[in-house]
Amino acid sequence: MLSSASRHLRRCVGNPSPIEGKNGSRPVANQAVAVGVGLLAVAAVFLVFTSISLARPTSPIACPRGTVHAVAGGKAVCLKTGRTCSRKFERVYSRFGFHCRNGRLRNRKVLLTIGGPDQVVYDSSQSGCGPGDWPDGDVVAFRDASGQVQVMLPSIYLNRRLVGPDLNHLTHDCTVTLNSNQNPDPSMYDNGQWLAAVYPAGNTVYGLTHMEYVGARFPGMCPTQGFDSPDWIRCWWNTITLVVSTDGGASYHRVPTRRGLVGALPYRYDPSGVGFEGMALNGITQIVRNPADGYFYTISGDAVAATSQTEGAAYQCLMRTRNLADPTSWRGWSGKGFTRTFVDPYRESTTPASAHRCQPLNNFPNSGNNLSLSWSTALNRWLGVFQNVAGGYWFTTSPDLTTWAKPQKFLDRPNPWGVKCGEANEATYSSVLDPSSKSPNFTTTGSSPYFYFSQADLSWPSCDRRVVGDTRLVRIPLSVRYSK
Secondary structure, three states: OOOHHHHHHHHHHOOOOOOOOOOOOEEOOOOOOOOOOOHHHHHHHHHHHHHHHHOOOOOOOOOOOOOEEEEEOOEEEEEOOOOEOOHHHHHHHHHOOEEEEOOEEEEOOEEEEEOOOOEEEEEHHHHOOOOOOOOOOOOOEEEOOOOOEEEEEOOOOEEEEEEEEEOOEEEEEEEEEEEOOOOOOHHHOOOEEEEEEEEEEOOEEEEEEEEEEEHHHOOOOOOOOOOOOHHHHHHEEEEEEEEEEOOOOOOOEEOOHHHHEEEOOOOOOOOOOOOOOOEEEEEEOOOEEEOOOOEEEEEEEEEOOHHHOOOOOEEEEEEEEOOOOOHHHOEEEOOOOEEEEOOOOOOOOOOOHHHHOOOOOOOOOOOEEEEEEEEEOOOOEEEEEEEEOOOOEEEEEEOOOOOOOOOEEEEOOOOOOOOOOOOOEEEEEEEEEOOOOOOOOOOEEOOOOEEEEEEEEEEEEEOOEEEEEEEEEEEEEEEEEEOO
């Protein structure tokens, strides 16, 4: 969701000038009349909620990690590079990313390419409702009970949304769906919150927030005060919390169970500052439901401070639950299973710490931020797209969410870590959304989805200080396929 570097840079440059707004909704490019509510909408919603279970059939056999389940000649098989194969099933192998060559399976290359020019979905200079009204995180979407599409614009200032009949026709709604309480007590998990992931169940919508605590805001909670000093990052501590909407996404509130805490590292906030960048569960992907096992999954960044007696490292933490309503039910990946628990370090035992921290996922570099996760129907695999601190946007794929392929770059844009003095804008965050998706929260993507990111205008009072101004939500059409 929110990377340490991008949050750091966003905070250091300050807020843009307030934008005077009007009451009510704001038009966005390609505004359209909302779809009427009636029997057709009800039927559409029914199809949306039932079709997701058909997106990936449940495997009749248990395939080992790193293999792909398929049916060839009426028989269930587990496909993997190097295993024996028969050319008569080449069509089956092809659908799942393999060739049969000399009696052995070989990988087909995944091709993710740009399919057209940039398209502006939302521009804060034209449709903003006030200061900070921009997508300050990976955007996510869902279909509500009336059949309308809602796209979240996560922000610490005020979380708002775009609403419309589909992803191609959206209007900016000035209604604040979730605010940040800025509680100075880190043990309350109630500071700055970004609505980062959503999953609808009728008129109820479950949401996960990126909860960010910055001690530099509060006297005595950090050696430095305010965001003028770069040292404020030493006092940056993040968790994940659960919020819920009972009015179809118009407003969200934190659940009372364990103060809504879903996930935290097993360490309390340290007001002395320990020289780390965001010791935390840092940001999350959209919630995906895996029909193969019935679990809901998300991936969070995970950063560890040097004082935790482990090597300072950042990596991706895979988490899952069967019960979205229970914030205590989430479990993290241990390398062999989902046995890692997430505890409240202020009220529960954290010993041993290793029992409450995820194991890294392979092939996700620790410089991978702002991750998007979806099931690709074009590849029959999970598709992960992320922004690399080293430069550009990258993607990787997986048959099972735990075993990932070597990442490949597909797009170069100036990012907050590598933007050069005088450049006009920077790109950050990443989401892959498909208007044709039948998933209730757009977590299936086909051969022609869109890649969404935030593009911010920059000014340069000096080369060591840049100011972020107006910000746009931009999308680019993609082509996703296997090589021939």
